[in-house]
Structures are given as C-alpha cells and as structure tokens.
Amino acid sequence: MTTLNLGDIFSYQLIHATLRSSAPIVMAVVAAIISKHANVFNLAIEGIMLFAALISITVSAATGSWVLALLAAVAAGMLISLLIGLAHLKLSANILILGFSINAIAQGGTRLMMQEFFGTVGSYAPKEMAPFPRLNIAALDGHPVLSSIFSGYSLMEILSFVCILLLWVVLYKTKTGLRLRSVGLNETAARTAGVNTYRVKLGAIVVSGIFAAMAGAHLSMGYTNMFAEGMTSGRGFMANAAMNFGGGNPLNALLGCLVFGLSESLGARLQSYGFPNQFVLMMPYIVTVVILTFSMAGQQRTQRKEKLRELKKHREDLSGAPR
Amino acid sequence: MPKLPKVRGESLGTILSVVLAFAVGGLMILLMGYDPVEAYVELFKGAFVGKFSIGTTLEKFSPILLTGIGYAVCVQTKYFNLGMEGCLYMGAVAAAGIGLIPGLPAVVHIPLGLLGGILAGTVWGAIPGALRVKYNVNEACSTIMFNYTATLLTSFMVFNVWREVTAVSRTPIIEKSAQFTKILKPSRASTAIFLLVFVVAVMVWLVYKTNFGFKLRATGHNMFFSNYVGFDAKKTVFLTVCISGAIGGLAGAMETMGVFYCVWDNFSMGTAFDGMLASLIAKNDIRKLPFTAFVLAALRAGAQGLERVTNVPKALVTTLVPMIIILISVDGIRDLLGSLFQKKAPQEAQEGVQG
Numbered sequence A: 001m002t003t004l005n006l007g008d009i010f011s012y013q014l015i016h017a018t019l020r021s022s023a024p025i026v027m028a029v030v031a032a033i034i035s036k037h038a039n040v041f042n043l044a045i046e047g048i049m050l051f052a053a054l055i056s057i058t059v060s061a062a063t064g065s066w067v068l069a070l071l072a073a074v075a076a077g078m079l080i081s082l083l084i085g086l087a088h089l090k091l092s093a094n095i096l097i098l099g100f101s102i103n104a105i106a107q108g109g110t111r112l113m114m115q116e117f118f119g120t121v122g123s124y125a126p127k128e129m130a131p132f133p134r135l136n137i138a139a140l141d142g143h144p145v146l147s148s149i150f151s152g153y154s155l156m157e158i159l160s161f162v163c164i165l166l167l168w169v170v171l172y173k174t175k176t177g178l179r180l181r182s183v184g185l186n187e188t189a190a191r192t193a194g195v196n197t198y199r200v201k202l203g204a205i206v207v208s209g210i211f212a213a214m215a216g217a218h219l220s221m222g223y224t225n226m227f228a229e230g231m232t233s234g235r236g237f238m239a240n241a242a243m244n245f246g247g248g249n250p251l252n253a254l255l256g257c258l259v260f261g262l263s264e265s266l267g268a269r270l271q272s273y274g275f276p277n278q279f280v281l282m283m284p285y286i287v288t289v290v291i292l293t294f295s296m297a298g299q300q301r302t303q304r305k306e307k308l309r310e311l312k313k314h315r316e317d318l319s320g321a322p323r
Numbered sequence B: 001m002p003k004l005p006k007v008r009g010e011s012l013g014t015i016l017s018v019v020l021a022f023a024v025g026g027l028m029i030l031l032m033g034y035d036p037v038e039a040y041v042e043l044f045k046g047a048f049v050g051k052f053s054i055g056t057t058l059e060k061f062s063p064i065l066l067t068g069i070g071y072a073v074c075v076q077t078k079y080f081n082l083g084m085e086g087c088l089y090m091g092a093v094a095a096a097g098i099g100l101i102p103g104l105p106a107v108v109h110i111p112l113g114l115l116g117g118i119l120a121g122t123v124w125g126a127i128p129g130a131l132r133v134k135y136n137v138n139e140a141c142s143t144i145m146f147n148y149t150a151t152l153l154t155s156f157m158v159f160n161v162w163r164e165v166t167a168v169s170r171t172p173i174i175e176k177s178a179q180f181t182k183i184l185k186p187s188r189a190s191t192a193i194f195l196l197v198f199v200v201a202v203m204v205w206l207v208y209k210t211n212f213g214f215k216l217r218a219t220g221h222n223m224f225f226s227n228y229v230g231f232d233a234k235k236t237v238f239l240t241v242c243i244s245g246a247i248g249g250l251a252g253a254m255e256t257m258g259v260f261y262c263v264w265d266n267f268s269m270g271t272a273f274d275g276m277l278a279s280l281i282a283k284n285d286i287r288k289l290p291f292t293a294f295v296l297a298a299l300r301a302g303a304q305g306l307e308r309v310t311n312v313p314k315a316l317v318t319t320l321v322p323m324i325i326i327l328i329s330v331d332g333i334r335d336l337l338g339s340l341f342q343k344k345a346p347q348e349a350q351e352g353v354q355g
Helices: A013-037 A045-063 A066-089 A097-119 A142-151 A155-173 A176-185 A187-190 A195-223 A235-243 A250-271 A278-318 B010-031 B038-049 B050-073 B085-100 B106-135 B139-161 B191-209 B211-221 B223-228 B233-260 B271-280 B287-308 B314-330 B331-341 B349-354
Strands: none
Touching: A013 A045, A013 A142, A013 A155, A013 A176, A013 A195, A013 A235, A013 A250, A045 A066, A045 A097, A045 A176, A045 A195, A045 A235, A045 B211, A066 A097, A066 A195, A097 B271, A097 B314, A155 A176, A155 A195, A155 A250, A176 A195, A187 A195, A195 A235, A235 A250, A235 A278, A250 A278, A278 B106, A278 B139, B010 B038, B010 B314, B038 B050, B038 B287, B050 B085, B050 B191, B050 B233, B050 B271, B050 B287, B085 B106, B085 B139, B085 B233, B085 B271, B106 B139, B106 B233, B139 B211, B191 B211, B191 B233, B211 B223, B211 B233, B223 B233, B271 B287, B271 B314, B287 B314
16 A cells, blocks of 8 residues: 555546546436426436446447437437336326336346347447547647646536536526426416426426436446446436435536545545545445535525524514504 | 225226236247246246245345335335335344354344344434434435445445455355244245234334324324424434334344345345335335235246246346336326226226325
C-alpha cells in the first residue's frame, strides 16, 4: 500500500472524472423528474436503461452508426414506457409492481438476449461498434488543465447537462411545464382547471422513457464501450434519489448527481491505494443517503422558520385589528 | 373492518388472467424455439413432484413469505419499505457470525443465532425508518441504497473477513449446534420453516387484532387524523419499521442456519423483491400473503427444475416470471376478463371496491 497523497487524489483531473461519472445519472434524473411531476413514481428507469444499453450497442455493432443505435434505444424506451403508461393508467396496474417487474424482466431479458444472440455470458463487447463521438476542442490542446476540464467529453455527456438545464426552463418557464407540475401538485385541481391529466401523465411517462433510454445508451456507448450484465448498478434508483434530493427541481437534482459522480470517481482513486473494493463501491449509495438526509433536514428547518414567521405575522395582524 | 363488497367475476377473472399469463409465457417459449408444453410440465414437476421439489419450494417459500410480511406490515402505515433485502443480508451475516462461535449447546446456540439475526435486521431497517420519521427522508430511495450497501458489506465479510481457504465465495460452515435439521432431503428445506407458522400467527394477531395494529392501520389511512385523536403516528411508523426489519433479519438468519449453513456472496439475488411482489399481489393483506408467497416460491422452484431437466435457459424463466406477475397483478386485465363472460359489467360494485 502506497502512502496516501491527497494532491494526487484531488487533482484537476478529478473535475473531468466527476463530470463523466455523473453524466449517466444526470440523464436518468431528467427522466425521474419528468415522471415525478406527473405524479408517477417511475422505478422502471433502471430497467429501461439496461434494455437501452444492450439494444444500442447491438444496433451500433450491426450498422456501424451511433445515430441509428441511439434511435433504436429511444424507440425501445418509448415502447416500454408506453406499455407501462397504458398498464398503469388504463388498466390501473400498481406502478411499483410494474417498475420492479420491468427491472426484473430487463435483468433476465438482457441476459437471455446475450446468450441466445451473441452466445456470451456476463458481458458483450463487439469490436465493430461505433461509440458516441467525443468532442475535442482543438484550441485547448496546448493547455493540459483547461483541455482536461473542458475537452474530450462524449456527445451524450454534454447533451445530458444541456438536457437538465433545458428541463428547468421547460418546467418553470413554459405552459407545458406548468401543466405538468399542476398534475403533480394536485391532480383533481388540474382536472378541474381543464388539464387532460390522462394525456399529460401518459406523455410524461413516455418522455421519461426516452431520457432513460438515452441514459442507458450512453452507459454502453459512451461511458464504456461494452455491455455488462446489470451494468446500470442502481443508477436508475440513484436518479430517483437525486430527484428527491432536489424536491423535483432539476438544478438541485443536478447538484445531487455531481455529488454522486464525485464520490464515484473519488472511490475509484482510493481503490488504487488498497482501500477495500466493496467500500469503494458503497460510497455513492452512502453518500446518497447522507445528502438526502441533509437536504431534507434543511428543507424542514426553512419550513419551520416560515411557519413561525407566518404565525407571528398572524398574531400581529390580530392584535393590530381591534374587533 | 367493513366487509368489502364482492365483485362478481373476480375469481373467474383471476383464474383467466393466470391462464392468459401462462399462454403468453408459452408463446414466448415457443418463439425462442423450445417446447412450451414440456417446459410447463417440467415447471410443475420442479415445484411439486418428488421430495426434492417440494423441499425446494418450501425452501424458497420461507424468505419470500417473511420479506413479504415485512413489506406488507410497513405498507399499512404508508411506509414503502423496499429495504427487506438489506435486512435479510444483515440478518444472515449476524447469524453466521454467531453460528461460528464454537462450544455452545444447540438449545442456546439456535435461539442466540436467530436473535442476532433479528437484532441486525432491526437495526439495519430502523436507520431509514428513523431518517424518515425525523427528517422525512424518502424511504423508497434510502432503503434501496441500504440494500446495495448491505450486499456490499456482506461481500466484504465473505471475501475479506471470513475468507475460506477454498476458492468458493462463502463463509466457513457454521457450527453443528447452530444448524436446523434438514427435512425432505436432499433438498435444503429445514425444520426452520415451522417458525413461519408462529410468525404469521403473531403478525396476523398483531396487525388485525390488537390496539397497536389498529393504530398502525389508522396511521396508514390518515396520518393527520391519527395524530389528532392522539396516536403518535411517528412512533407507530417507527415501531412498525423496526418490526419489519426484525422479520427481515429473522428471514436472513433462517437462510443461514436452515438453508445454507453459511453465507454466500450475493446469495439472495432479489428474494426480498419476490416477497414484495407477493405482498403487492395479495393487496398487502397478511392473511392472504402465505398463498401468494407460495405461488411465487413454486414458480421459482419450478424454474430451477426446468433449468436442470430441459435446455430452456434459466434467463428465459427469470424473464417470464415477472411477466406472469404483471399479468396476474393487473386488476384491469382481471376485471376485463371477468366481465367478458358476464352479461353486464358490475360497474357499481367495482366503484365500491375502489372507494
């Protein structure tokens, strides 16, 4: 075991690593937030990601085109989430059963597909696949620090951060976003106000499926260049946690994702110092719970303060108005 | 509890949806190029025909039932405890730790091991529960994170702490005095399953017949009302979560002391989620849970038999089982199929159930 060198661990390269590890969760959190605002607790994100990861790499290897691969993954994600939406909304299926069953189907189904179609077990890494393009900024080539921080990202990594910022704009600045949020806040009130809640909910589930599929495609074609059994390893659930951490607000959720990414990339560095592997893998999960707790405790404190202030104001109003 | 109005055609619909589920599954098997009739016959044989098959079904039945009860009891208070898997692992590890202590008589060792498992499960389950009642941390998220953590902790114990000399990824075998006797050899079922009768009886009594059970169900129906009439809703939720954790820990201890006699890395592979599904299909009614848990256990045991005898890959079965679960559990399909064979759809009765 070599001595711990903090300078090596907390170097400027950590920024690049953090952004890279958080990108898949960022894309998944977009999916989680959209369905959350439609009052749907979408646990199937994990399963859709897993399916999309395998489908995209398969299509990519077969056609040599990452565009077609992405389209195939998105189509699959839409189809699965359409089925979930119809089963949940039309046939009143329990969303938790659906979510967990889809995840179980994804785990068994991807293993089955690998066995039946490629004759491999565990992982599938075709040589002829075309990954998502990496964007290098030529102007920064001479500068190691800046080029490490700003250059060399996969297309999906950039897109995921763009998507979550766009989501904030759509949610809080457009009519569509207002309608979506109104369904999540109070469905009956939204219906009374003339919002077609069925359509909004189904639409939200399907769109959420698209983003989940993109997150999955990125896992197998950008984050790594292979598919491995269960490679999502709880990222769909972490996205749901990050969504909760942000209370449905994309910007807060983004912060949560970055913390996961940081803990993951820090763990990877600590591993080379002989830190037990299991504890390294554990870090993102523990960090999730810790930041969830801190954020909720903070929210509670501000709520309590607000209530006190209101109460005080109420008392003053009462004493000020003689009756 | 007021009696629910009986929906006409409900049982017919349930039977038909099970038939539909198996038909869809058969079609899948056919499409993959295997013989569906042979597959289903072997599935049935693997679950019920012969000592080994029945024993395997019973072996799977125990953790599915217990984790199902753990989920069901929490859901009554609107606490979505997805963390039974973690409690199961922690209970199993604790029981293994105690089981390795040499020189204890069985009369002391077995209760001690079970108690250790229960304690570990309770503590592990209580942490997310405490975070929820104190800081309102969403339990569905935190418990899933705790599951991953528990799985990794188990893996750490197996590989780094109790490393066996052999290459297999498991702890050493626990002492004879901590082992339950096997029944239905050569299957792995043991006398530990008789504990299930006791647990189910106690839980049914606790939830449906006692003061605490009433508070628990009232809290689930309306937390504000419960607080208003003077039940401490938070305390009730927390106690319920602890009970559920204890049951999860017991399930784990029974796996170690009854089934495996050691702890394998990743031994559970989502058993607790089968328990949760069993509970969801039973509409979280602990009195119906033994039946649904048994059906799921039979499916799992049958799947093992199927894999052993035919060349149908296990992955196909693991894919089919959740599909069958979806089709069975969707009320809409059941009602639709039930009403197909009736002159008039029982519209009013259905609304009565939903309300």
